Amino acid sequence: MKISMLLFACIFASTANAGLITSSSDSSLSGTTVIDFESQTIGSSSSYTIGDVTFSNAGTGALEIANYTTGGVYGTSGLELSTSAALGSFNIDFSTSVSAFGMIWGAADGYWNMNIFDDSNTLLESLFVPAQTSPYIGFIGANTTNISRVEFVGQYADWVKIDDFSYVTKSTTSVPEPTSIALLGLALAGLGFSRKKAKAIQAH
Structure with a gap:
């Protein structure tokens, strides 16, 4: 029973909560792929698949897809993705799960909720993105394991201008967290102790 509880603790400890990213220099964005929207054609669509x-x-x-001067600059350059006609909500889907993503987040003067889902469409975390103040230029993203879809819901029919969207494809090699390793060691030690105890009882 105790061993089972320790093993459960190991599994639980390896599950990380999503963290809000507010800087392009965040270490979790190391080795990112960047979408700058420059190869796109100006126009509108219900969806855009890029890579x-x-x-x-x-x-x-x-x-x-608009020029950065449309509706103001707000931190973007060249071509950008605008959600001005999406009525305060939009989705980002990854064909391969990612461990982190981030983007220039301009013109948002209301708060947004960022709902993060895994590849089983299970909600991993809901993060609060506060409203920006003038000049309404920011950077947001999130990091956790197995991000497959992100849903953005605005406070009202707000809109944002997105540029330099960055993402890190999830590593296929899982590296246990230090806490998980320690707990696993305790579990194995407990298993060894229980076996020795059982043998000692049988000897008597």
């Missing part, structure tokens, strides 16, 4: 990432509206409205 391993699909950006789509979450209902009515549309997304727009």
Whole structure:
């Protein structure tokens, strides 16, 4: 029973909560693939698939590839992805799970909820993205294991301008966390002790 509880603790400890990223220099974004939208054509669509990432509206409205001067600069340059016609909600889907993502997040003057799902469409975390203040230029993202889809829901029919979208494909090699390793060691030690105790009882 005690061994089972320790093994359960090991598994539980290896499950990390999603963390909000607010800087492009965040260490979890090391080795990112960057989508700068420069190869896209100006226009609007319900979705855009660029490499391993699909950006789509979450209902009515549309997304727009626009020049950064459309509606103000807000930290972007060249071409950008605007959600101005998506009525305050949109989705980002990854064809291959990622461990972190981030983007220039401009023009958002209301708060947003960032709902993160794994490849089984299980909600991993809901993160709160606070409203920006003038000049409405920021950077947001998140890091955790097995991110497959992200849903953004605005406080109201707010819109954002996205640029330099970065993501890190999830490693196929799982590296246990130090806490998990320590707990696993305790579990194995407990298993060895219980076997020795059982043998001692049998000897008597």
